[in-house]
Amino acid sequence: MRTVKVYEEAWPLHTPFVISRGSRSEACVVVVEIEEDGIKGAGECTPYPRYGESLASVMAQIMTIVPELEKGMTREALQQALPAGAARNAVDCALWSLEAHRQNHTISESLGVALPETIVTAQTVVIGEPSQMAASARALYESGARLLKVKLDDHLISERMVAIRSAVPDATLIVDANESWRSEGLAARCQLLADLGVAMLEQPLPSAEDAALENFIHPLPICADESCHTRESLAGLKGRYEMVNIKLDKTGGLTEALALAKQARAEGFALMLGCMLCTSRAISAALPLTEQVSFADLDGPTWLAVDVSPALNFTTGTLHL
Numbered sequence: 001m002r003t004v005k006v007y008e009e010a011w012p013l014h015t016p017f018v019i020s021r022g023s024r025s026e027a028c029v030v031v032v033e034i035e036e037d038g039i040k041g042a043g044e045c046t047p048y049p050r051y052g053e054s055l056a057s058v059m060a061q062i063m064t065i066v067p068e069l070e071k072g073m074t075r076e077a078l079q080q081a082l083p084a085g086a087a088r089n090a091v092d093c094a095l096w097s098l099e100a101h102r103q104n105h106t107i108s109e110s111l112g113v114a115l116p117e118t119i120v121t122a123q124t125v126v127i128g129e130p131s132q133m134a135a136s137a138r139a140l141y142e143s144g145a146r147l148l149k150v151k152l153d154d155h156l157i158s159e160r161m162v163a164i165r166s167a168v169p170d171a172t173l174i175v176d177a178n179e180s181w182r183s184e185g186l187a188a189r190c191q192l193l194a195d196l197g198v199a200m201l202e203q204p205l206p207s208a209e210d211a212a213l214e215n216f217i218h219p220l221p222i223c224a225d226e227s228c229h230t231r232e233s234l235a236g237l238k239g240r241y242e243m244v245n246i247k248l249d250k251t252g253g254l255t256e257a258l259a260l261a262k263q264a265r266a267e268g269f270a271l272m273l274g275c276m277l278c279t280s281r282a283i284s285a286a287l288p289l290t291e292q293v294s295f296a297d298l299d300g301p302t303w304l305a306v307d308v309s310p311a312l313n314f315t316t317g318t319l320h321l
Helices: 055-070 075-081 086-102 130-142 157-167 186-195 207-213 231-236 254-266 280-292
Strands: 002-019 022-036 039-045 118-120 123-125 147-151 172-176 200-202 222-224 243-246 270-273 313-315 318-320
Touching (some): 002 055, 022 055, 022 086, 039 280, 055 075, 086 280, 123 130, 130 147, 130 157, 147 157, 254 270, 270 280
Parallel strands (some): 147 172, 243 270
Antiparallel strands (some): 002 022, 022 039, 313 318
């Protein structure tokens, strides 16, 4: 007989996290623990209002399947029982964790994935005044970060980007607009980013406006984030995006994330691996995907004032395994 626990946690951030949708000062997560025969597995998700999720809605979704989980629900059955999203992610990762612990392995080991000793992760530069963002980028670079993810909204784009590039001439920069731009002026903005040596632009337009990217000639790769959730998203991304950002909270867990990665690569998309504001518990579940991706953006736990224990070992810009 299994026992299932579902609970919320709030993890204060050391610095406000500011993107085009607003500012956050804590990471609010839902944790699922499944125990069977004295062995415990845990999974974590971050409900995201952009996708109509809240702590309450995600908790309620999970509670609908607790009786089936306690009776031994499999990961395969879970895919049908809940839609893709944060709730399914927490349960799916808890089941993966339980299976791995039963074998005395990590999830990566149970999948036969050999992880490197270190993984380069993007460090995020949040929205602020141009001088403030440039100073933040310089401080991160001087602390060891070589890959910086710059958050932008619809204002001061050239001022912010020129200041940042001047501050960190040798850093690899990727830019995330979080759906805040419009198709008017997009070509000029893409050219500006390319001229500044930006390696990739993530989700410039609202997902409902992806048609504007059809036959849109652009001088740097564009990555789908809010427009890509599961394998079903891929058909609508062809000819519009070169890369997809895989996040377990969007795919509804590692099971669908692995399938999405395989199909996306087969269809010619490059991969990015992302995360929400979360603890090391959530990042651990995503690690099996790191070997397949062009960019890993796994800095969620580095924003926390205190991480879960046991925590992964991060230094600025690097995850040490």
